[in-house]
Amino acid sequence: MLKTPKTIIAGNWKMNTSPNEGIALISEIVSHNQPTDDHEIIICPPFTHLQSIQSVIKDSSIHLGAQTVSEQENGPHTGDISARMLSSIGCKYVIIGHSERRTNHQETNALINKKIRTAIAANLTPILCVGESIEIRQKNQTLQWIEKQLTESLNDISINANSIIIAYEPIWAIGTGEVATPEQAQEVHEFIRQTLAIQCPLLYGGSVNEKNSIALIRQNDINGFLVGNASLNATNFTKIINNCIKETAI
Numbered sequence: 001m002l003k004t005p006k007t008i009i010a011g012n013w014k015m016n017t018s019p020n021e022g023i024a025l026i027s028e029i030v031s032h033n034q035p036t037d038d039h040e041i042i043i044c045p046p047f048t049h050l051q052s053i054q055s056v057i058k059d060s061s062i063h064l065g066a067q068t069v070s071e072q073e074n075g076p077h078t079g080d081i082s083a084r085m086l087s088s089i090g091c092k093y094v095i096i097g098h099s100e101r102r103t104n105h106q107e108t109n110a111l112i113n114k115k116i117r118t119a120i121a122a123n124l125t126p127i128l129c130v131g132e133s134i135e136i137r138q139k140n141q142t143l144q145w146i147e148k149q150l151t152e153s154l155n156d157i158s159i160n161a162n163s164i165i166i167a168y169e170p171i172w173a174i175g176t177g178e179v180a181t182p183e184q185a186q187e188v189h190e191f192i193r194q195t196l197a198i199q200c201p202l203l204y205g206g207s208v209n210e211k212n213s214i215a216l217i218r219q220n221d222i223n224g225f226l227v228g229n230a231s232l233n234a235t236n237f238t239k240i241i242n243n244c245i246k247e248t249a250i
């Protein structure tokens, strides 16, 4: 019996790779991965790589995602990229509210709410990131924090199991090598599941690698991963994917 919702493994390349390095990396990932109906692989490269990556993955089972999107539909917004532009070149997904955007670009839950609306209107599936700082965890306020992020980001937006993906990414685990324990991650995922009351995919992110992904994917409410560093290496990323395929197909 397969785990539901469907398992999703998304690679967030952040601001890494030249366009040529990106082509080499995606070509290797494509060559390592066979299509399956029950697992979805998403690659989120930098904006400059989207079209060339799309041409490599178009006949594979890998889908394209962007790392952020403007909350505006069009007009005088120098440097911004609209949801419609992304969907017109083949993007199906967009990461919204990553903690690096919240910190480096002062993205608030209110702004994230607008971005989610714009994305859904353009037929993109948002991958909404939530997660607490170490200070919030130490004060035992993690669940309240996550609830606030979810309620404010999704305020007045009608969502269903197929229209959104949530990624729980504790800030203290992102890029630090300090992964959440399976129990810590499961506790928050279960809370998110109850709070939203829909069966959308819930991904864990933060220092996921080929070793720790096994115990994490065995948790009831973990439906896959949002992978940063380890997605920049085709072998490591493929091992994570294979762990998910193996552990979820019982």
Ligand code: PGA
Pocket (backbone or CB within 6 Å): 012, 169, 173, 174, 175, 176, 177, 205, 206, 207, 208, 226, 227, 228, 229, 230
């Ligand atoms: P990491 O990044 O896997 O390098 O910790 C995850 C993320 O920020 O999405």
